[in-house]
Amino acid sequence: MDRPKHALHFLTATELAGMYRGGQVSPVAVTEAYLERIHRYQPGTNAFITVTADRARADAEAAERALRSGNDFGPLHGVPIALKDLCDTAGIRTTSGALARQDCVPATSSTVAKRLARAGTVLLGKTNLVEYAFGPFGINPHFGTPPNPWDPERVPGGSSSGSGLAVAAGLAAAAIGTDTGGSVRIPAAYCGVVGLKTTAGRIGTGGVMPLSWTLDTIGPMARCVEDAALMYVAIAGAEAGDATAHDLPVGDVMGDLKKDVRGLRLAVVREPFFNGADPEVVSLVDDAIQVLGSLGANVREMTFPEAVQAERDEDNLRLLRTEAVVVHREALTEAPDSFGSDVRARLQVEPGLLAVDLAEIQRKRAEMMRTAAARLADVEAVAGPTMLSPAPRLRDLDRGEPHRLLTRLVNWLGLCAVSVPCGFTSQGLPVGLQLTGKPHDEATILRLAYAYEQATDWRAAHPPDYLL
Numbered sequence: 001m002d003r004p005k006h007a008l009h010f011l012t013a014t015e016l017a018g019m020y021r022g023g024q025v026s027p028v029a030v031t032e033a034y035l036e037r038i039h040r041y042q043p044g045t046n047a048f049i050t051v052t053a054d055r056a057r058a059d060a061e062a063a064e065r066a067l068r069s070g071n072d073f074g075p076l077h078g079v080p081i082a083l084k085d086l087c088d089t090a091g092i093r094t095t096s097g098a099l100a101r102q103d104c105v106p107a108t109s110s111t112v113a114k115r116l117a118r119a120g121t122v123l124l125g126k127t128n129l130v131e132y133a134f135g136p137f138g139i140n141p142h143f144g145t146p147p148n149p150w151d152p153e154r155v156p157g158g159s160s161s162g163s164g165l166a167v168a169a170g171l172a173a174a175a176i177g178t179d180t181g182g183s184v185r186i187p188a189a190y191c192g193v194v195g196l197k198t199t200a201g202r203i204g205t206g207g208v209m210p211l212s213w214t215l216d217t218i219g220p221m222a223r224c225v226e227d228a229a230l231m232y233v234a235i236a237g238a239e240a241g242d243a244t245a246h247d248l249p250v251g252d253v254m255g256d257l258k259k260d261v262r263g264l265r266l267a268v269v270r271e272p273f274f275n276g277a278d279p280e281v282v283s284l285v286d287d288a289i290q291v292l293g294s295l296g297a298n299v300r301e302m303t304f305p306e307a308v309q310a311e312r313d314e315d316n317l318r319l320l321r322t323e324a325v326v327v328h329r330e331a332l333t334e335a336p337d338s339f340g341s342d343v344r345a346r347l348q349v350e351p352g353l354l355a356v357d358l359a360e361i362q363r364k365r366a367e368m369m370r371t372a373a374a375r376l377a378d379v380e381a382v383a384g385p386t387m388l389s390p391a392p393r394l395r396d397l398d399r400g401e402p403h404r405l406l407t408r409l410v411n412w413l414g415l416c417a418v419s420v421p422c423g424f425t426s427q428g429l430p431v432g433l434q435l436t437g438k439p440h441d442e443a444t445i446l447r448l449a450y451a452y453e454q455a456t457d458w459r460a461a462h463p464p465d466y467l468l
Contacts, residue, residue: 008025008029008030008033008034009033009034009037009170009171010170010223010462011173012173012222012223012224012226012227013075013076013079013173013174013222013223013227013230013231014075014224014226014227014230016030016078016079016173017075017076017077017078017079020067020077020078021067021072026064026078027060027061027063027064027067027077027078027079027122028057028060028061028064030060030078030080031056031057031059031060031080031122031124032057032060034056034080034124034171034172034173035051035053035056035057035124037170037171038051038124038125038171041169041171041465041468042171044147044468045146045147045165045169045171045468046128046140046143046144046145046146046162047127047128047146047162047165047166047169047171048082048124048125048126048127048128048162048166048171049085049095049097049125049126049127049128049129049143049162050085050092050093050095050125050126051124051125052092052123052124052125052126053125055092055123056080056122056123056124056125059117059121059122059123060078060080060122063077063078063120063122064078066120073118073119073120074119074120074234075230076116076119076120076121076230076231076234077119077120077121078120078121078122079120079121079122079173079174080121080122080123080124080172080173081116081121081122081123081124081172081173081174081175081176081231082123082124082125082126082127082162082163082166082171082172082174082175082176083112083113083116083123083125083126083127083175083176084126084127084129084133084160084162084163084175084176084177084178085097085126085127085128085129085162086129086133086178086208086209087110087112087113087126087176087178087207087208088106088108088109088110088113088207088208088209089106089109089110089113089123089126090106090107090108090109090113091105091106091107092105092106092126093105093126094106094126094209095126095143096129096131096132096133096209097128097129097130097131097132097133097140097142097143097159098131098132098142098338098339099131099142099338099339099340100331100335100338100339102142106207108207109207110205110206110207110208111203111204111205111206111207111208111235111239111242111244111245112176112203112204112207112208112218112235113207114239115234115235115239116176116231116234116235119234121234124171124172127160127161127162127163127165127166127172127175128140128143128144128146128161128162128165129158129159129160129161129162129163130158130159130161130183130343131339131340131343132209132211132324132327132328132343133158133159133160133178133180133183133209133211134159134211134324134343134346134347135158135159135342135343135346136157136158136159136181136182136183136186136405137155137157137158137161137186137392137394137397138155138156138157138158138159138161138164138187139155139158139340139342139394139397140161140340141340141341141342142340145161145394146161146162146165147165147467147468148165148190148191148391148429149165149168149169149191149192149463149467149468150168150191150192150391150428150429150430150463150467151391151427151428151429151467152467152468153393153394153395154190154390154391154392154393154394154429155190155391155392155393155394155397156187156190156191156391157186157187157188157189157190157191157387157391158183158186158187159177159178159180159183160175160177160178160179160183160184160186160187160195160221161187162175163175163176163177163187163221164177164187164188164190164191164193164195164221165187165191167191167193167221167222167223168191168192168193168462168463169462169463169468170462173222173223173227174220174221174222174223174227174228174231175220175221175222176218176219176220176221176231176235177195177218177219177220177221178205178208178211178216178217178218178219179195179197179198179216179217179218179219179407179411180211180212180215180216180217180320180411181215181316181320181405181407181408181411182197182405182407182408182410182411184196184197184217184219184220184221184419185197185386185387185407185410185417185418185419185432185434186386186387186405186407187221188221188386188419188432189386189387189419189421189430189431189432189434190387190390190391190429190430190432191430192421192424192430192432192458192461192462192463193221193222193223193421194221194222194223194224194225194227194228194418194419194420194421194449194453195219195220195221195228195418195419195432196219196220196221196228196232196416196417196418196442196446197217197219197407197410197411197416197417197418197419198217198218198219198232198236198416198442199217199414199415199416199439199440199441199442200214200215200216200217200411200414201244201245201246201248202217202236202237202245202246202248202250202416202440202442203217203218203219203232203235203236203237203245204218204238204239204242204244204245205217205218205242205244205245206239206241206242206243206244206245207242209327210323210327211320211323211324211327212319212320212323212324213323214319214320214323214362214365215316215319215320215323215411215412217411218235219232220232220235223459224453224459225257225418225420225446225449225450225453226257226450228418228446229253229254229257229446229450230254232253232442232446233250233253233254236250236442237250248440251443252443253442253443253446256443256444256447257443257446257447257450258447258450259447260295260296260451261292261295261296261297261447261448261451262295262296262297263296263297263298264296264297264298264380264381264444264447264448265297265298265300265378265379265380265381266289266292266293266297266298266299266300266379266380266381266382266383266448267299267300267301267302267304267376267379267381267382267383268289268299268300268301268302268382268383268384269301269302269303269304269307269382269384270301271303271304271308272307272308272311272406272409273304273307273382273384273385273406273434274384274385274388275388275404276388276404277385277388277389278388278389278390278425280390280425280426280431281385281387281388281389281390281425281431282385284422284423284424284425284431284433285383285384285385285422285431285433287422287423288383288422288423288433288452288456289383289433291452291455291456292383292448292451292452294455295451295452295455297448297451299383302379302382304372304375304382305375306368306371306372306375306413307372307409307413309368310368310409310412310413311404311406311409315361315364315365315412316408316409316411316412317408318353318357318358318361319358319361319362319365321346321347321348321349322349322353322358324346324347325347325349328347332344332347365412368412368413369413369414369439372413372414372415373414373438373439376415376437376438380437380438380441380444380448381435381436381437381444381445381448382435382436382437383433383434383435383436384406384433384434384436385431385432385433385434386407386419386431386432386433386434387407387431387432388404388406390425390427390429390430390431391429407434410434410436414439415436415437415438415439416436416437416438416439416440416441416442416445417434417435417436417437417445418434418435418437418442418445418446418449419432419433419434420432420433420435420449420452420453421433421453421458421459421461422452422456422458423458424461430458430461433449433452435448435449
C-alpha cells in the first residue's frame with residue numbers, strides 16, 4: 001500500500017529507493033505527490049521556471065514498468081529530481097533565468113541531464129536561478145525571486161536559488177546546481193540542505209550555459225549526504241562527446257562513504273575562513289568541528305596563505321567578469337535592456353584590462369593552485385563556515401552586498417567542497433559547515449560530512465509549510 005502522500009515529499013532518495021524495492025510505494029505515487037505539492041506552492045515560491053508535469057508522469061510510469069520487469073537502473077531509479085534552468089533539456093525550454101532566453105528550447109540535452117535520465121530519475125522541472133547564474137543571493141527580476149524557506153523575508157542564496165528551495169521545501173527529492181563562486185554552497189547553507197561543489201572537470205559542463213569557463217562546476221543539492229553522493233556518482237566522470245569531463249577515476253564513493261573517519265586529518269583555518277563571521281555561526285561551526293573530533297578525526301589549526309592571498313586580491317572577479325562578458329558579448333551589444341540592472345552592472349569589464357593582464361592572472365592562479373594543493377598534502381580536509389552569516393533580508397540588500405563570499409576561494413584554488421547543515425541560529429536560520437578537500441577528492445569530504453550528519457540530527461529538520 002502506498003504511504004500517505006503528505007509524508008512522501010520529505011523522504012530522502014535513499015529512503016524512496018528502499019521503499020520502491022520493498023513494494024511500499026511506487027514511483028508514480030511519489031511523483032504525483034510531488035506534482036500536487038508543486039502545484040500548491042509554486043505560485044508563492046517561484047521555485048521552478050518550468051514544471052514538466054507531463055514529462056514527470058511519463059518518466060515515473062517508465063520507471064515503474066522497468067522496476068516491475070526487473071530492470072533496475074540503480075539507486076536513483078524513479079526518484080523525482082529537478083535541474084537548474086541553466087542545463088539544456090531537449091524539447092524543454094531552458095531560460096538560464098534570462099528574459100532574452102525565455103523561449104529557448106534546445107534540441108539536445110546537457111551531459112548532466114542525459115546522465116540523470118540514464119539513472120532512471122524523474123524530471124519534475126527546471127528550477128529558478130539568478131539571471132545567467134551571475135549573483136550570490138538568488139534575486140531574479142524576470143521570473144521572481146524565491147523566498148528563503150525558513151524566513152520569506154530573506155533570500156534563498158544564489159545562483160542556484162530554486163534548487164536549494166525545492167530540496168528544502170519538499171518540492172524535489174534532489175536537484176542540480178552549478179557553482180562558479182559558491183552557487184551550490186550558498187543556497188545549500190541558507191536553505192539548510194547539502195550542496196557539493198565538485199572539482200572543475202569532474203562533471204561535464206557540456207550543454208550548460210557558461211558563466212566562466214575557467215571556474216564553472218556542477219554539483220548536486222540534496223536532503224542528506226548519502227543522496228548527494230548518489231547524485232554525484234551518477235553524473236561524475238568521462239562522457240562521450242563532452243570534452244569538459246575529465247577522464248579520471250571517480251573511485252568507490254559509496255563504498256567509502258560510511259567508513260570510520262578516525263585518523264582523518266581535519267584542519268581549521270581561522271584566517272580567512274572565520275574572519276568577520278557572525279558569533280552564532282562561529283559557535284555552531286566550532287561545535288560541528290568538535291563533533292568530528294569526537295568521532296576520531298585528528299583536528300588541528302592550520303594557516304593557509306594561498307587562501308588569504310586569494311581573498312585579498314580581485315583576480316578572481318576580474319577573470320570571471322571578463323569571461324562572462326565574452327559569453328554574453330552579442331546580447332550586451334544588441335539587447336542590453338534585456339538584462340536585469342544588477343547583472344548588467346556585474347558585466348562590466350575593468351577599463352584598460354588587456355589580454356596580457358588576463359594571461360598574468362591565469363599564470364598566478366596556476367601557481368596558487370599548485371601551492372594550495374601542496375599545502376593540503378598533510379590534511380584530508382579544511383573545516384569552516386560555508387557562509388559568514390545567515391541569509392540576509394531581501395530589503396537589506398538594497399544597501400549593497402554585505403556578505404564577503406569566501407566560497408569563491410574554493411573555485412579559485414581548484415578545490416572541492418561540501419556544505420552540510422550544522423544547526424540553527426537563535427532566529428531559526430540554518431547554518432552550513434563547509435568541508436573543503438583536495439582536487440578530485442570528493443569522496444573524502446563526503447565521508448566526513450556523512451559522519452558528521454549521522455552523529456547529529458539536523459537532517460531531520462525541514463521548514464514548516466506555513467512559511468512557503
